[in-house]
Amino acid sequence: MEITFDCTQCGRCCHDLRLTLSVDEAQVWAANGHQVDLLAEGWAWADDADETDPAIQWRKATTIPAMVGEVPFRINLRLVARHEGPCPHLLPDMRCGNYKARPRICRIYPLESRPFEAMTPEKRRCPPEAWAANLPVLERDGGAAAPEIRTILTEHRRAMIDDVNTKARLAAALDFTEAALAGEGLATCAPSPSEFLAALDLAQAGKxxxxxxxxxxxxxxxxxxxxxxxxxPVRLVATGYGFLSAFADEG
Ligand code: SF4
Ligand code: SF4
Structure with a gap:
Protein backbone atom coordinates (compact mmCIF):
# COMPACT_ATOMS: atom_id res chain seq x y z
CA MET A 1 0.00 0.00 0.00
CA GLU A 2 1.51 3.30 -1.11
CA ILE A 3 0.39 6.91 -0.66
CA THR A 4 1.81 9.43 -3.11
CA PHE A 5 2.25 13.09 -2.30
CA ASP A 6 4.03 16.32 -3.10
CA CYS A 7 3.58 19.61 -1.27
CA THR A 8 1.87 22.33 -3.34
CA GLN A 9 3.00 25.04 -0.89
CA CYS A 10 -0.61 26.10 -0.40
CA GLY A 11 0.28 27.15 3.18
CA ARG A 12 -2.90 25.73 4.74
CA CYS A 13 -0.96 23.64 7.26
CA CYS A 14 0.75 26.81 8.52
CA HIS A 15 -2.51 28.48 9.61
CA ASP A 16 -4.62 28.11 12.76
CA LEU A 17 -2.77 25.19 14.19
CA ARG A 18 -1.39 23.75 17.38
CA LEU A 19 1.97 22.24 16.53
CA THR A 20 3.22 19.59 18.94
CA LEU A 21 6.72 20.52 20.12
CA SER A 22 9.44 18.90 22.17
CA VAL A 23 10.67 20.78 25.23
CA ASP A 24 13.74 22.01 23.33
CA GLU A 25 11.63 23.19 20.40
CA ALA A 26 9.16 24.90 22.74
CA GLN A 27 11.99 26.74 24.47
CA VAL A 28 13.21 28.12 21.14
CA TRP A 29 9.65 28.99 20.04
CA ALA A 30 8.93 30.92 23.26
CA ALA A 31 12.37 32.57 23.25
CA ASN A 32 11.41 34.02 19.87
CA GLY A 33 8.37 35.58 21.57
CA HIS A 34 5.82 33.12 20.18
CA GLN A 35 2.99 31.44 22.08
CA VAL A 36 3.47 27.96 23.58
CA ASP A 37 0.52 26.29 25.34
CA LEU A 38 0.53 23.25 27.61
CA LEU A 39 -2.40 20.88 27.05
CA ALA A 40 -3.54 18.06 29.33
CA GLU A 41 -5.78 15.04 28.94
CA GLY A 42 -6.13 12.01 31.18
CA TRP A 43 -7.13 8.37 31.12
CA ALA A 44 -8.37 6.37 34.10
CA TRP A 45 -5.71 3.66 34.37
CA ALA A 46 -6.89 0.17 35.22
CA ASP A 47 -4.62 -2.08 37.30
CA ASP A 48 -5.03 -4.80 34.69
CA ALA A 49 -3.95 -2.73 31.63
CA ASP A 50 -2.19 -5.13 29.23
CA GLU A 51 1.37 -3.83 29.40
CA THR A 52 2.53 -6.26 26.70
CA ASP A 53 0.40 -4.27 24.23
CA PRO A 54 2.70 -1.83 22.35
CA ALA A 55 -0.03 0.83 22.27
CA ILE A 56 -0.41 0.62 26.06
CA GLN A 57 3.39 0.74 26.43
CA TRP A 58 3.47 3.93 24.31
CA ARG A 59 0.69 5.54 26.32
CA LYS A 60 2.40 4.71 29.58
CA ALA A 61 5.79 5.97 28.36
CA THR A 62 4.34 9.31 27.23
CA THR A 63 2.18 10.05 30.28
CA ILE A 64 2.66 10.68 33.98
CA PRO A 65 0.97 8.76 36.78
CA ALA A 66 -1.54 10.76 38.79
CA MET A 67 -4.40 10.36 41.21
CA VAL A 68 -7.80 11.97 40.61
CA GLY A 69 -9.40 11.49 43.98
CA GLU A 70 -8.72 7.82 44.67
CA VAL A 71 -8.77 6.83 40.99
CA PRO A 72 -5.38 6.19 39.27
CA PHE A 73 -4.97 8.13 36.04
CA ARG A 74 -2.31 8.69 33.40
CA ILE A 75 -1.98 12.31 32.28
CA ASN A 76 -0.66 13.25 28.85
CA LEU A 77 0.94 16.70 28.65
CA ARG A 78 1.48 18.24 25.23
CA LEU A 79 3.44 21.35 24.40
CA VAL A 80 2.08 23.15 21.37
CA ALA A 81 3.00 26.19 19.36
CA ARG A 82 -0.32 27.98 18.95
CA HIS A 83 -1.12 30.46 16.26
CA GLU A 84 -4.45 31.84 15.17
CA GLY A 85 -4.16 32.75 11.52
CA PRO A 86 -0.74 32.40 9.87
CA CYS A 87 2.27 31.01 11.70
CA PRO A 88 4.57 33.89 12.70
CA HIS A 89 7.22 32.35 10.42
CA LEU A 90 5.03 32.14 7.32
CA LEU A 91 6.18 34.41 4.48
CA PRO A 92 3.70 36.21 2.18
CA ASP A 93 4.48 33.77 -0.65
CA MET A 94 3.57 30.83 1.68
CA ARG A 95 7.17 29.70 2.12
CA CYS A 96 8.47 28.99 5.61
CA GLY A 97 10.71 31.77 6.92
CA ASN A 98 12.11 29.35 9.48
CA TYR A 99 12.71 26.49 7.09
CA LYS A 100 16.08 25.27 8.39
CA ALA A 101 15.02 25.48 12.04
CA ARG A 102 11.36 24.54 11.71
CA PRO A 103 10.05 22.07 14.31
CA ARG A 104 10.06 18.36 13.56
CA ILE A 105 6.28 18.28 13.35
CA CYS A 106 6.46 20.63 10.34
CA ARG A 107 8.99 18.31 8.67
CA ILE A 108 6.76 15.28 9.29
CA TYR A 109 3.50 16.75 7.99
CA PRO A 110 1.28 15.41 6.45
CA LEU A 111 2.47 12.08 7.89
CA GLU A 112 1.02 11.00 11.24
CA SER A 113 3.39 11.79 14.09
CA ARG A 114 1.72 9.41 16.59
CA PRO A 115 2.38 5.69 16.43
CA PHE A 116 -0.64 3.38 16.11
CA GLU A 117 -2.62 6.06 14.24
CA ALA A 118 -3.12 5.78 10.49
CA MET A 119 -2.54 8.81 8.29
CA THR A 120 -5.73 9.74 6.42
CA PRO A 121 -5.28 12.08 3.44
CA GLU A 122 -8.92 13.26 3.76
CA LYS A 123 -8.16 14.58 7.25
CA ARG A 124 -5.14 16.55 6.09
CA ARG A 125 -5.32 20.13 4.86
CA CYS A 126 -3.46 19.41 1.62
CA PRO A 127 -5.47 19.94 -1.58
CA PRO A 128 -6.46 16.95 -3.76
CA GLU A 129 -3.73 17.61 -6.33
CA ALA A 130 -1.08 17.08 -3.63
CA TRP A 131 -2.06 13.38 -3.57
CA ALA A 132 -1.97 12.67 -7.32
CA ALA A 133 -0.89 9.15 -8.26
CA ASN A 134 2.10 10.26 -10.34
CA LEU A 135 3.79 12.00 -7.38
CA PRO A 136 6.59 10.57 -5.20
CA VAL A 137 5.73 7.92 -2.61
CA LEU A 138 5.25 9.50 0.82
CA GLU A 139 4.11 6.47 2.80
CA ARG A 140 4.58 2.76 2.15
CA ASP A 141 2.82 0.07 4.22
CA GLY A 142 2.01 2.58 6.95
CA GLY A 143 5.58 3.92 7.29
CA ALA A 144 7.37 6.96 5.90
CA ALA A 145 8.98 6.06 2.58
CA ALA A 146 11.95 8.44 2.96
CA PRO A 147 14.66 7.32 5.43
CA GLU A 148 15.34 10.90 6.56
CA ILE A 149 11.67 11.37 7.48
CA ARG A 150 11.69 8.07 9.35
CA THR A 151 14.63 9.42 11.36
CA ILE A 152 12.76 12.64 12.17
CA LEU A 153 9.68 10.66 13.21
CA THR A 154 11.82 8.53 15.50
CA GLU A 155 13.40 11.63 17.05
CA HIS A 156 10.00 13.28 17.52
CA ARG A 157 8.56 10.21 19.25
CA ARG A 158 11.70 9.78 21.35
CA ALA A 159 11.31 13.35 22.60
CA MET A 160 7.68 12.67 23.56
CA ILE A 161 9.03 9.99 25.93
CA ASP A 162 12.19 11.77 27.10
CA ASP A 163 10.33 15.01 27.91
CA VAL A 164 7.66 13.48 30.13
CA ASN A 165 9.19 14.34 33.50
CA THR A 166 10.23 17.85 32.50
CA LYS A 167 6.68 18.54 31.29
CA ALA A 168 5.30 17.20 34.57
CA ARG A 169 7.49 19.64 36.53
CA LEU A 170 6.62 22.42 34.08
CA ALA A 171 2.91 21.85 34.77
CA ALA A 172 3.67 22.14 38.49
CA ALA A 173 5.69 25.33 37.96
CA LEU A 174 2.72 26.79 36.08
CA ASP A 175 0.33 25.55 38.80
CA PHE A 176 -1.55 23.62 36.12
CA THR A 177 -3.34 20.67 37.72
CA GLU A 178 -6.43 20.13 35.60
CA ALA A 179 -6.86 17.72 32.70
CA ALA A 180 -9.72 16.92 30.36
CA LEU A 181 -10.95 13.37 30.06
CA ALA A 182 -9.20 11.91 27.01
CA GLY A 183 -11.54 11.88 24.04
CA GLU A 184 -13.61 14.76 25.42
CA GLY A 185 -11.17 17.58 24.93
CA LEU A 186 -8.01 19.17 26.26
CA ALA A 187 -7.40 21.37 29.28
CA THR A 188 -5.18 24.27 28.25
CA CYS A 189 -2.65 26.43 30.04
CA ALA A 190 -1.56 29.48 28.06
CA PRO A 191 1.25 31.37 29.82
CA SER A 192 2.94 34.30 28.13
CA PRO A 193 6.26 33.38 26.47
CA SER A 194 8.20 34.93 29.36
CA GLU A 195 6.10 33.11 31.99
CA PHE A 196 6.59 29.89 30.05
CA LEU A 197 10.37 30.31 29.92
CA ALA A 198 10.61 31.14 33.64
CA ALA A 199 8.56 28.06 34.54
CA LEU A 200 10.60 25.89 32.19
CA ASP A 201 13.81 27.09 33.86
CA LEU A 202 12.44 25.89 37.22
CA ALA A 203 11.33 22.58 35.71
CA GLN A 204 14.64 21.91 33.99
CA ALA A 205 16.58 22.77 37.15
CA GLY A 206 14.42 20.34 39.13
CA LYS A 207 13.36 23.15 41.49
CA PRO A 233 -12.53 16.20 41.95
CA VAL A 234 -14.22 17.50 38.80
CA ARG A 235 -15.35 20.90 37.55
CA LEU A 236 -17.92 21.76 34.91
CA VAL A 237 -16.60 24.37 32.47
CA ALA A 238 -17.65 25.97 29.21
CA THR A 239 -15.69 25.53 25.99
CA GLY A 240 -13.30 28.42 25.53
CA TYR A 241 -10.43 29.74 27.55
CA GLY A 242 -8.86 26.81 29.41
CA PHE A 243 -10.80 24.04 27.67
CA LEU A 244 -10.83 22.78 24.09
CA SER A 245 -13.83 20.58 23.64
CA ALA A 246 -14.70 17.76 21.27
CA PHE A 247 -18.38 18.07 22.24
CA ALA A 248 -20.97 20.82 22.61
CA ASP A 249 -21.34 22.29 26.10
CA GLU A 250 -23.86 20.40 28.21
CA GLY A 251 -25.33 21.23 31.57
S1 SF4 B 1 7.46 26.91 11.23
FE1 SF4 B 1 7.32 27.07 8.99
S2 SF4 B 1 6.52 25.10 8.30
FE2 SF4 B 1 6.10 25.26 10.50
S3 SF4 B 1 4.00 26.13 10.67
FE3 SF4 B 1 5.48 27.83 10.73
S4 SF4 B 1 5.67 28.56 8.60
FE4 SF4 B 1 4.76 26.49 8.57
S1 SF4 C 1 -1.25 21.79 3.53
FE1 SF4 C 1 -0.08 20.13 2.52
S2 SF4 C 1 0.22 20.86 0.43
FE2 SF4 C 1 -0.35 22.65 1.64
S3 SF4 C 1 1.63 23.52 2.33
FE3 SF4 C 1 0.96 22.11 3.93
S4 SF4 C 1 1.97 20.14 3.43
FE4 SF4 C 1 2.05 21.43 1.58
Whole structure:
Protein backbone atom coordinates (compact mmCIF):
# COMPACT_ATOMS: atom_id res chain seq x y z
CA MET A 1 0.00 0.00 0.00
CA GLU A 2 1.51 3.30 -1.11
CA ILE A 3 0.39 6.91 -0.66
CA THR A 4 1.81 9.43 -3.11
CA PHE A 5 2.25 13.09 -2.30
CA ASP A 6 4.03 16.32 -3.10
CA CYS A 7 3.58 19.61 -1.27
CA THR A 8 1.87 22.33 -3.34
CA GLN A 9 3.00 25.04 -0.89
CA CYS A 10 -0.61 26.10 -0.40
CA GLY A 11 0.28 27.15 3.18
CA ARG A 12 -2.90 25.73 4.74
CA CYS A 13 -0.96 23.64 7.26
CA CYS A 14 0.75 26.81 8.52
CA HIS A 15 -2.51 28.48 9.61
CA ASP A 16 -4.62 28.11 12.76
CA LEU A 17 -2.77 25.19 14.19
CA ARG A 18 -1.39 23.75 17.38
CA LEU A 19 1.97 22.24 16.53
CA THR A 20 3.22 19.59 18.94
CA LEU A 21 6.72 20.52 20.12
CA SER A 22 9.44 18.90 22.17
CA VAL A 23 10.67 20.78 25.23
CA ASP A 24 13.74 22.01 23.33
CA GLU A 25 11.63 23.19 20.40
CA ALA A 26 9.16 24.90 22.74
CA GLN A 27 11.99 26.74 24.47
CA VAL A 28 13.21 28.12 21.14
CA TRP A 29 9.65 28.99 20.04
CA ALA A 30 8.93 30.92 23.26
CA ALA A 31 12.37 32.57 23.25
CA ASN A 32 11.41 34.02 19.87
CA GLY A 33 8.37 35.58 21.57
CA HIS A 34 5.82 33.12 20.18
CA GLN A 35 2.99 31.44 22.08
CA VAL A 36 3.47 27.96 23.58
CA ASP A 37 0.52 26.29 25.34
CA LEU A 38 0.53 23.25 27.61
CA LEU A 39 -2.40 20.88 27.05
CA ALA A 40 -3.54 18.06 29.33
CA GLU A 41 -5.78 15.04 28.94
CA GLY A 42 -6.13 12.01 31.18
CA TRP A 43 -7.13 8.37 31.12
CA ALA A 44 -8.37 6.37 34.10
CA TRP A 45 -5.71 3.66 34.37
CA ALA A 46 -6.89 0.17 35.22
CA ASP A 47 -4.62 -2.08 37.30
CA ASP A 48 -5.03 -4.80 34.69
CA ALA A 49 -3.95 -2.73 31.63
CA ASP A 50 -2.19 -5.13 29.23
CA GLU A 51 1.37 -3.83 29.40
CA THR A 52 2.53 -6.26 26.70
CA ASP A 53 0.40 -4.27 24.23
CA PRO A 54 2.70 -1.83 22.35
CA ALA A 55 -0.03 0.83 22.27
CA ILE A 56 -0.41 0.62 26.06
CA GLN A 57 3.39 0.74 26.43
CA TRP A 58 3.47 3.93 24.31
CA ARG A 59 0.69 5.54 26.32
CA LYS A 60 2.40 4.71 29.58
CA ALA A 61 5.79 5.97 28.36
CA THR A 62 4.34 9.31 27.23
CA THR A 63 2.18 10.05 30.28
CA ILE A 64 2.66 10.68 33.98
CA PRO A 65 0.97 8.76 36.78
CA ALA A 66 -1.54 10.76 38.79
CA MET A 67 -4.40 10.36 41.21
CA VAL A 68 -7.80 11.97 40.61
CA GLY A 69 -9.40 11.49 43.98
CA GLU A 70 -8.72 7.82 44.67
CA VAL A 71 -8.77 6.83 40.99
CA PRO A 72 -5.38 6.19 39.27
CA PHE A 73 -4.97 8.13 36.04
CA ARG A 74 -2.31 8.69 33.40
CA ILE A 75 -1.98 12.31 32.28
CA ASN A 76 -0.66 13.25 28.85
CA LEU A 77 0.94 16.70 28.65
CA ARG A 78 1.48 18.24 25.23
CA LEU A 79 3.44 21.35 24.40
CA VAL A 80 2.08 23.15 21.37
CA ALA A 81 3.00 26.19 19.36
CA ARG A 82 -0.32 27.98 18.95
CA HIS A 83 -1.12 30.46 16.26
CA GLU A 84 -4.45 31.84 15.17
CA GLY A 85 -4.16 32.75 11.52
CA PRO A 86 -0.74 32.40 9.87
CA CYS A 87 2.27 31.01 11.70
CA PRO A 88 4.57 33.89 12.70
CA HIS A 89 7.22 32.35 10.42
CA LEU A 90 5.03 32.14 7.32
CA LEU A 91 6.18 34.41 4.48
CA PRO A 92 3.70 36.21 2.18
CA ASP A 93 4.48 33.77 -0.65
CA MET A 94 3.57 30.83 1.68
CA ARG A 95 7.17 29.70 2.12
CA CYS A 96 8.47 28.99 5.61
CA GLY A 97 10.71 31.77 6.92
CA ASN A 98 12.11 29.35 9.48
CA TYR A 99 12.71 26.49 7.09
CA LYS A 100 16.08 25.27 8.39
CA ALA A 101 15.02 25.48 12.04
CA ARG A 102 11.36 24.54 11.71
CA PRO A 103 10.05 22.07 14.31
CA ARG A 104 10.06 18.36 13.56
CA ILE A 105 6.28 18.28 13.35
CA CYS A 106 6.46 20.63 10.34
CA ARG A 107 8.99 18.31 8.67
CA ILE A 108 6.76 15.28 9.29
CA TYR A 109 3.50 16.75 7.99
CA PRO A 110 1.28 15.41 6.45
CA LEU A 111 2.47 12.08 7.89
CA GLU A 112 1.02 11.00 11.24
CA SER A 113 3.39 11.79 14.09
CA ARG A 114 1.72 9.41 16.59
CA PRO A 115 2.38 5.69 16.43
CA PHE A 116 -0.64 3.38 16.11
CA GLU A 117 -2.62 6.06 14.24
CA ALA A 118 -3.12 5.78 10.49
CA MET A 119 -2.54 8.81 8.29
CA THR A 120 -5.73 9.74 6.42
CA PRO A 121 -5.28 12.08 3.44
CA GLU A 122 -8.92 13.26 3.76
CA LYS A 123 -8.16 14.58 7.25
CA ARG A 124 -5.14 16.55 6.09
CA ARG A 125 -5.32 20.13 4.86
CA CYS A 126 -3.46 19.41 1.62
CA PRO A 127 -5.47 19.94 -1.58
CA PRO A 128 -6.46 16.95 -3.76
CA GLU A 129 -3.73 17.61 -6.33
CA ALA A 130 -1.08 17.08 -3.63
CA TRP A 131 -2.06 13.38 -3.57
CA ALA A 132 -1.97 12.67 -7.32
CA ALA A 133 -0.89 9.15 -8.26
CA ASN A 134 2.10 10.26 -10.34
CA LEU A 135 3.79 12.00 -7.38
CA PRO A 136 6.59 10.57 -5.20
CA VAL A 137 5.73 7.92 -2.61
CA LEU A 138 5.25 9.50 0.82
CA GLU A 139 4.11 6.47 2.80
CA ARG A 140 4.58 2.76 2.15
CA ASP A 141 2.82 0.07 4.22
CA GLY A 142 2.01 2.58 6.95
CA GLY A 143 5.58 3.92 7.29
CA ALA A 144 7.37 6.96 5.90
CA ALA A 145 8.98 6.06 2.58
CA ALA A 146 11.95 8.44 2.96
CA PRO A 147 14.66 7.32 5.43
CA GLU A 148 15.34 10.90 6.56
CA ILE A 149 11.67 11.37 7.48
CA ARG A 150 11.69 8.07 9.35
CA THR A 151 14.63 9.42 11.36
CA ILE A 152 12.76 12.64 12.17
CA LEU A 153 9.68 10.66 13.21
CA THR A 154 11.82 8.53 15.50
CA GLU A 155 13.40 11.63 17.05
CA HIS A 156 10.00 13.28 17.52
CA ARG A 157 8.56 10.21 19.25
CA ARG A 158 11.70 9.78 21.35
CA ALA A 159 11.31 13.35 22.60
CA MET A 160 7.68 12.67 23.56
CA ILE A 161 9.03 9.99 25.93
CA ASP A 162 12.19 11.77 27.10
CA ASP A 163 10.33 15.01 27.91
CA VAL A 164 7.66 13.48 30.13
CA ASN A 165 9.19 14.34 33.50
CA THR A 166 10.23 17.85 32.50
CA LYS A 167 6.68 18.54 31.29
CA ALA A 168 5.30 17.20 34.57
CA ARG A 169 7.49 19.64 36.53
CA LEU A 170 6.62 22.42 34.08
CA ALA A 171 2.91 21.85 34.77
CA ALA A 172 3.67 22.14 38.49
CA ALA A 173 5.69 25.33 37.96
CA LEU A 174 2.72 26.79 36.08
CA ASP A 175 0.33 25.55 38.80
CA PHE A 176 -1.55 23.62 36.12
CA THR A 177 -3.34 20.67 37.72
CA GLU A 178 -6.43 20.13 35.60
CA ALA A 179 -6.86 17.72 32.70
CA ALA A 180 -9.72 16.92 30.36
CA LEU A 181 -10.95 13.37 30.06
CA ALA A 182 -9.20 11.91 27.01
CA GLY A 183 -11.54 11.88 24.04
CA GLU A 184 -13.61 14.76 25.42
CA GLY A 185 -11.17 17.58 24.93
CA LEU A 186 -8.01 19.17 26.26
CA ALA A 187 -7.40 21.37 29.28
CA THR A 188 -5.18 24.27 28.25
CA CYS A 189 -2.65 26.43 30.04
CA ALA A 190 -1.56 29.48 28.06
CA PRO A 191 1.25 31.37 29.82
CA SER A 192 2.94 34.30 28.13
CA PRO A 193 6.26 33.38 26.47
CA SER A 194 8.20 34.93 29.36
CA GLU A 195 6.10 33.11 31.99
CA PHE A 196 6.59 29.89 30.05
CA LEU A 197 10.37 30.31 29.92
CA ALA A 198 10.61 31.14 33.64
CA ALA A 199 8.56 28.06 34.54
CA LEU A 200 10.60 25.89 32.19
CA ASP A 201 13.81 27.09 33.86
CA LEU A 202 12.44 25.89 37.22
CA ALA A 203 11.33 22.58 35.71
CA GLN A 204 14.64 21.91 33.99
CA ALA A 205 16.58 22.77 37.15
CA GLY A 206 14.42 20.34 39.13
CA LYS A 207 13.36 23.15 41.49
CA UNK A 208 9.74 22.08 41.50
CA UNK A 209 8.15 18.66 42.01
CA UNK A 210 5.48 17.19 39.73
CA UNK A 211 1.90 17.24 40.99
CA UNK A 212 0.55 13.86 42.02
CA UNK A 213 -3.05 14.99 42.47
CA UNK A 214 -4.99 16.22 39.46
CA UNK A 215 -8.55 17.34 38.81
CA UNK A 216 -10.72 16.78 35.77
CA UNK A 217 -12.55 19.51 33.90
CA UNK A 218 -15.38 18.73 31.52
CA UNK A 219 -18.11 20.57 29.65
CA UNK A 220 -20.51 17.60 29.92
CA UNK A 221 -22.83 17.25 32.90
CA UNK A 222 -22.99 13.47 32.39
CA UNK A 223 -19.20 13.21 32.78
CA UNK A 224 -19.19 15.54 35.79
CA UNK A 225 -21.89 13.47 37.50
CA UNK A 226 -20.14 10.16 36.71
CA UNK A 227 -16.81 11.38 38.14
CA UNK A 228 -18.47 13.01 41.15
CA UNK A 229 -20.09 9.63 41.93
CA UNK A 230 -16.54 8.22 42.11
CA UNK A 231 -15.53 11.09 44.45
CA UNK A 232 -13.17 12.45 41.80
CA PRO A 233 -12.53 16.20 41.95
CA VAL A 234 -14.22 17.50 38.80
CA ARG A 235 -15.35 20.90 37.55
CA LEU A 236 -17.92 21.76 34.91
CA VAL A 237 -16.60 24.37 32.47
CA ALA A 238 -17.65 25.97 29.21
CA THR A 239 -15.69 25.53 25.99
CA GLY A 240 -13.30 28.42 25.53
CA TYR A 241 -10.43 29.74 27.55
CA GLY A 242 -8.86 26.81 29.41
CA PHE A 243 -10.80 24.04 27.67
CA LEU A 244 -10.83 22.78 24.09
CA SER A 245 -13.83 20.58 23.64
CA ALA A 246 -14.70 17.76 21.27
CA PHE A 247 -18.38 18.07 22.24
CA ALA A 248 -20.97 20.82 22.61
CA ASP A 249 -21.34 22.29 26.10
CA GLU A 250 -23.86 20.40 28.21
CA GLY A 251 -25.33 21.23 31.57
S1 SF4 B 1 7.46 26.91 11.23
FE1 SF4 B 1 7.32 27.07 8.99
S2 SF4 B 1 6.52 25.10 8.30
FE2 SF4 B 1 6.10 25.26 10.50
S3 SF4 B 1 4.00 26.13 10.67
FE3 SF4 B 1 5.48 27.83 10.73
S4 SF4 B 1 5.67 28.56 8.60
FE4 SF4 B 1 4.76 26.49 8.57
S1 SF4 C 1 -1.25 21.79 3.53
FE1 SF4 C 1 -0.08 20.13 2.52
S2 SF4 C 1 0.22 20.86 0.43
FE2 SF4 C 1 -0.35 22.65 1.64
S3 SF4 C 1 1.63 23.52 2.33
FE3 SF4 C 1 0.96 22.11 3.93
S4 SF4 C 1 1.97 20.14 3.43
FE4 SF4 C 1 2.05 21.43 1.58
Missing amino acids: VAAHERWRIITNRETTRAMLADLDC
